[in-house]
Amino acid sequence: MRQLLSGTAASRGSALGRARVRLPHALDIEEVRIAPEDVEAETARFHDAVTEVRHEMRELRDRLHGALAQEVGEFLDLHALLLDDPELLSGIETLIRSGLYAADYALRLQRNRIAAVFEGMDDPYLRSRIDDIDQVIGRLHASLHSHRAELQGASGEILVTDSVAPAELAQLQAQGVVGVITAGGSPLSHSAILARSLHLPLIVGAPQALIKANDGDVLVIDGATGQIVLEPDAADLQDHHARVAQARQERRQLNRLRREPTRSLDGVDIKLWANAETREDVIEAHALGAAGVGLYRTEFLFLGSCELPDEASQFRAYRDAVLAMTGRTVTIRTLDLGADKADKTGLALKDEPNPALGLRGVRLSLAREGLLHTQMRAIVRASGYGPVRVLVPMISSGEEIALVRRTLDAVRAELQAEGHGMAARIPLGAMIEVPSAALSLSSFIRDCDFLSIGTNDLVQYLLAADRTNDALNALYSPLHPAVLRVLRDVVRIAQRHAVPVTVCGEIAADPVFVPLLLSLGLTELSLHPATLLEVRRAIRSSHLGQLRGAAPALLRARSRTAIERWLDARSIAPP
Ligand code: PEP
Ligand code: MG
DSSP states (O other), X not given: OOEEEEOEEEEOOEEEEEEEEEOSOOOOOOOOBOOGGGHHHHHHHHHHHHHHHHHHHHHHHHHOOSTTHHHHHHHHHHHHHHHTOHHHHHHHHHHHHHHOBOHHHHHHHHHHHHHHHHHTOSOHHHHHTHHHHHHHHHHHHHHHSSSOOOXXXXXXEEEEESOOOHHHHHHHHHTTOOEEEESSOXXXXXXXXXXXXXXXXXXXXXXXXXXXXXXXXXXXXXXXXXEEEESOOHHHHHHHHHHHHHHHHHHHHHHTTTTSOOBXXXXXXXXXXXXXXSHHHHHHHHHTTOSSEEEEETHHHHTTOSSOOOHHHHHHHHHHHXXXXXXXXXXXXXXXXXXXXXXXXXXXXXXXXXXGXXXXXXXXXXXXXXXXXXXXXXXXXXXXXXXXXXXXXXXXXXXXXXXXXXXXXXXXXXXXXXXXXXXXXXXXXXXXXXXXXXXXXXXHGGGOSEEEEOHHHHHHHHHTOOTTOGGGTTTOOTTSHHHHHHHHHHHHHHHHTTOOEEEOSGGGGOGGGHHHHHHTTOOEEEEOGGGHHHHHHHHHTOOHHHHHHTHHHHHHOOSHHXXXXXXXXXXXXXX
């Protein structure tokens, strides 16, 4: 039966596909026995899993919103009851104690026993309740295994899952998955950024979908609005096809701007750089006429690999990016692993209590001996093939940029002695994304050849609002007066010292924010190629002089609502 669900739009595009629900309840478990002396520990492990699942379901319930919240909540209540069902729990415990089965296998045996009872029922409704048992058993199984099973998808499928890691997305797309829905997550997470880079429709914060959808259901999702239709009817299918056709038409119109300058109505040129995570992004950036690559997120190259990238593989990747830009500058950011970008090599700590405030970015590069040195060698060698800049993430003080510069200088001398070619000059820049860096910028700007403002993190750290937490989506906003003030101050300091400054956070990728960024004095933006032409179009419809004249009113705004009003008054309607 047709049902309308909703989540938060995270990556545009309309997709039609068959649902693959990833509740880890495929209990493909070998029979494992335990020794009698391990019975207590195994029983305790099982009970810990039950407690964890109870907690997880409570959290899921708290996240429900929208029209179906009550109905879906009732499902969860039913699952909570099943979780407390003595038949289920004591059955499993008996299997562990008397049968000496490992908890996982006991779970499977008990599931099969209960399934047999359900399957014998005449009433189809009652028979279908085995799905609920599977949901609960699946959660228990996942909890017993702290590691996640690899996400799998097939061509024409829309994956419905609790969360998705950046490293999993490219693989899913390669498998032919046409869209992803997650119960949690936020549009500012690195997974969402990568989904946009892959042009893979993504809807986050949709716990209802995880509960309502079953494997094989047909889904239509609209990544621009967050709308999900379960078992779409003829009209939904027509809407989907219309959206696809419209997107194609819009693309055709935008493509006319590929070779046009990014010039405002009053004749000021704005530099549009591209953000890139993959080689395909770099190629697309070049084709769209980007001024260069303003942010090459190197960590994305290595998230999928179980081994640390060596100098040779890094060098090849950077060199190829440089070659693809045919003489336009490529800004290579040193590794920004950590937080929601955990790699598989164990380099980034997995169990930090507060990962966003943990050992990520330049902190990790400086803490792990050899890491920065190897990466810098690869970057400097790549500079022999075309212009390169080095950008350092998570700078919180001048000392860090000084340490990185020392490594850069040492690496240059080393490579020169080895006879490698390199650019005569490799500018070094700091990401301004930690409030302390923004506030103490005057004291170390002389050590920076350029700056790039990372609003994704700057907003999260200024507002103390986790960018990946969907419960904070309403709070996390670049339109807080404090954010605008910091942006204005960073731009002023940079202008005073004649240091080029770019904004490379997601705010630069949304044409809606163009008037705001231009009015604050920015003349360089870096954004993903997916929306580069839209932003170019918005800039070409803007009058820079007028916007700069309106900056005082913007900065006087005392609330987010007032800033939104200011923006609304300057909204740029696409032609
Ligand atoms: C940012 O924080 O704005 C940024 C561009 O870096 P990332 O999103 O990779 O953390
Ligand atoms: Mg950042």
